[in-house]
Amino acid sequence: MWVGHFASGLIAKPFTPNTPLWVLTFAGAFPDALHFVLNFINIESFNFDPTLAKRGCFPYSNDYAWSHSAVGMIVAGLAYVAIYSALTDRKVTFKDQAILFATVFSHFFLELPVHRPGKSLNNPSRNVLTAPTDVKITPNDNIALGASLFDHRFITFLLETTLVWVSFMVFNKMTPISAKGGVMRNPNLSNYLLAMLVAEQAFFCWGSAPTTNSKYIHAPMFLGQILFTCFMLGKLD
Template identity: 30%
Template sequence: MFVGHFAAGLAAKPLAPRVPLPVLLAAPQVLDIVWPILVGAGIERASVEPGHLPATPLVLEHMPWSHSLLTSAGWALLSAIAYFAWRRDRRGAIVVALLVVSHWVLDWVTHEPDLALYPGGTEYGLGLWHSLPGTIALELALFAAGVWLYTRATTATGRWGRAGWYALVGFLLVGYLAALFGKPPPTIDAVVVTAFVLIALIIAWAWAVDRQRPPRAAAGGGDHDPT
């Protein structure tokens, strides 16, 4: 899952208006930020096999430390503590923790049985990736809902808050479709490098948008264009 994870963060904006957009986008991706580090270090294993599944060429062979439910809870706790130490926002810290764990839940829907409850435990997964139409329908529905909720909860106060926001939405969609229909990456090392570059770009872009897209109440209610 790709844009579905970002959708969870966007949808959380009305629940935690003080949480900046980069944090909302990064929190549901914490597991996928940890994962390439562990793969690159040889602690976890994955490979690229074109045609492996209709919706992904990735074979996720061993990822107990980034993607088990128990370790997901640990990453969630660490993320919440870090956020609270930075912002002193208790509600936001709880939402950040829930967003981190939401990654496991959404992956459970799409993955093959490769997600354990704890390292070394039985692996689970409903396998939606076996259906390309089903995968696309679910992810785009989640993403559309997330974009709508975030847009309604915030107010554009400048060009980056308006054009930059919709350009970010378009970039995420294009990236998602390219991953589905483009040429598979040649190696898992290419996946690791691409993951880091994309996440860094998206977070930097989100910072620029966030500076000109505050919560609607903070921007003075309906005094600005809500788009």
């Protein structure tokens, strides 16, 4: 999932109005951002796969056992909450922390409909197990989870844009007026940002970068898009 990960932060905002929206939306995308950073330091890898490019969107067979396993996301969520609580000047309640953690961990459940499943393969010639490298429960699992909607571009696009639209509805209707000053100053801002996210998802499903260098071109582009999107969504506060 791509822009759908920002939806969890928008939905969380009414329940923790004192937490900045950019912090919440970045929490939803944090495992992806973490993966791109780990890719740069060779702990994980972001790999373009031309065979997957013919099947649908997200043409990558990644090694991200740490950032995209359930256990890894639990650790990432706890770390995210701890860092935010330590750095902010705002009063952070246990409820705020719990919602922030849940927003990070929502990433795991939102990946399950779209990612591609797999099982370990026995290689008799080398007598080793070649484990799948997609979404897992633990980093060392030999089973990758997912329902493969990435193989269906239009369904993925419809699912994610619908989720984002619903999240904007929740944000606009349930967030206290004091916590959405940007919307009050510019009533059309939500519509502009929704259109931006729909365009991002359309590019995700049907577009591509003019290179197959995923480590140094694709990964920075995705990371930059996450940071830019969270910055812009923060303007709704």
